[in-house]
Amino acid sequence: MSQSATELHNSAIIIDAVCPLLDDRERIADYQAGGVTVIAPTVSSLENAETTLRTIGAWHKLLRERDDLMLIRTAADIRRAKAAGKTGIIMHFQGPGAIEDSVDLIDAYKVLGVGIIQLAYNLKNLIGDGCEERTDAGLSRFGVQVVERMNSARIIVDCAHTGVQTTLDAIKHSSAPVIISHANAKSVHPSPRNISDELIKAIAENGGTIGVVGFPGFVSSDKRPTLDQFIDHIAYMGDLVGTQHVTLGIDYYTGQFPYVDDAIAMKQYQQYLAEGIWTAKAYPEPPHYYPAGIETPKTMPALTKRLLERGFTEADIRKIYGENLLRIYETVWGD
Numbered sequence: 262m263s264q265s266a267t268e269l270h271n272s273a274i275i276i277d278a279v280c281p282l283l284d285d286r287e288r289i290a291d292y293q294a295g296g297v298t299v300i301a302p303t304v305s306s307l308e309n310a311e312t313t314l315r316t317i318g319a320w321h322k323l324l325r326e327r328d329d330l331m332l333i334r335t336a337a338d339i340r341r342a343k344a345a346g347k348t349g350i351i352m353h354f355q356g357p358g359a360i361e362d363s364v365d366l367i368d369a370y371k372v373l374g375v376g377i378i379q380l381a382y383n384l385k386n387l388i389g390d391g392c393e394e395r396t397d398a399g400l401s402r403f404g405v406q407v408v409e410r411m412n413s414a415r416i417i418v419d420c421a422h423t424g425v426q427t428t429l430d431a432i433k434h435s436s437a438p439v440i441i442s443h444a445n446a447k448s449v450h451p452s453p454r455n456i457s458d459e460l461i462k463a464i465a466e467n468g469g470t471i472g473v474v475g476f477p478g479f480v481s482s483d484k485r486p487t488l489d490q491f492i493d494h495i496a497y498m499g500d501l502v503g504t505q506h507v508t509l510g511i512d513y514y515t516g517q518f519p520y521v522d523d524a525i526a527m528k529q530y531q532q533y534l535a536e537g538i539w540t541a542k543a544y545p546e547p548p549h550y551y552p553a554g555i556e557t558p559k560t561m562p563a564l565t566k567r568l569l570e571r572g573f574t575e576a577d578i579r580k581i582y583g584e585n586l587l588r589i590y591e592t593v594w595g596d
C-alpha cells in the first residue's frame with residue numbers, strides 16, 4: 262500500500278456499522294488489526310427482551326473489563342475513541358424482537374446504550390413487513406408508535422432488511438433521518454436484499470445514509486466477488502445521490518469463510534432456510550467468501566488503497582468511512 266493510502270487509512274475515522282461477526286468477541290482483534298475505529302455488534306435481532314438484556318449485560322461487562330474498548334453514545338465519543346486509540350462499540354439491533362409489544366422498552370434500551378434499531382429482519386413483525394415478506398403493507402399503527410418513540414428517545418431508525426413501503430412509511434413518520442445500515446444497489450446486482458434507485462434516493466432525500474455490504478450474495482452473482490465489484494456499489498450510489506449518503510455496513514459474520522468449517526456453515530444455512538429467516542434466492546449456499554482483498558476485517562487497508570486507485574478522493578473516502586455516519590449520529594444522538 263502506498264504511503265498516502267496508509268496515512269489516510271490510519272488517520273480516518275472508520276465505522277463498520279454492521280458487525281454480527283462480533284457474536285464471537287475474540288474477533289474484535291480482527292477489526293483492530295484492520296484499523297477500524299468503531300464497530301457495531303448485533304446485540305439483538307429476533308430475540309426477545311430477556312435474551313437481549315443478557316447480551317447487553319455481557320457487553321457492558323466486557324466494556325468494563327477492557328481499557329481498549331469504549332461504549333459509544335454520542336458522536337463526540339467517537340472522536341474521543343479515535344484520539345485515545347480505543348475501539349468504539351455501538352450497540353445495534355438487527356431487528357425489533359426485543360421491543361416485543363412495548364414501546365417503553367425502547368427508552369430502556371437507550372439508557373443501556375443501544376443507539377440503532379432496525380425495524381425488520383426480512384420477515385413480517387408487529388412493526389411492519391420485511392424485505393423478503395410476501396406482502397409489503399408498510400408500518401402498522403404500532404410501527405408508527407415505535408418510530409415516534411425512537412425519535413423521542415434519540416435512537417436511529419434503521420430500515421435494512423425492511424420492506425419498501427415500510428421504509429417509506431418510516432421516512433414519512435420519522436422526524437429524524439432514517440438510514441439503511443447495510444444494503445447494496447439493486448441496479449448493480451438484483452438481489453432481493455438490495456434496494457432500488459428510488460429507495461436510495463428516498464433515503465438520501467430524508468438526509469439518511471446507505472451502508473455498502475460485503476456479503477457475497479449481495480455484491481454479485483460470483484461465488485467469490487472481487488473488490489472492484491464491491492466498490493462498484495459505492496460508486497453507483499455515490500453517482501446517484503452523492504458520496505455524502507454512502508457508508509460502510511460490511512456485515513462480516515461468524516458463518517462466513519474462513520471463520521467456520523464449511524459443513525457447519527451449511528448446517529446453519531439450512532436451519533435459516535427452514536425457519537424462513539433466509540431464502541435461497543437472496544442468500545446463496547455457503548461457503549460465503551467476502552470480496553477478494555477484504556475477506557476479513559483484518560484486511561481493510563486494501564479497500565482504502567483500491568478506492569484511491571479507482572479515483573475516489575481522500576475527502577470522499579473520509580466521508581464514506583466515518584464522517585457521513587458522524588453527521589447522522591450528531592443529528593440523532595447529539596454531540
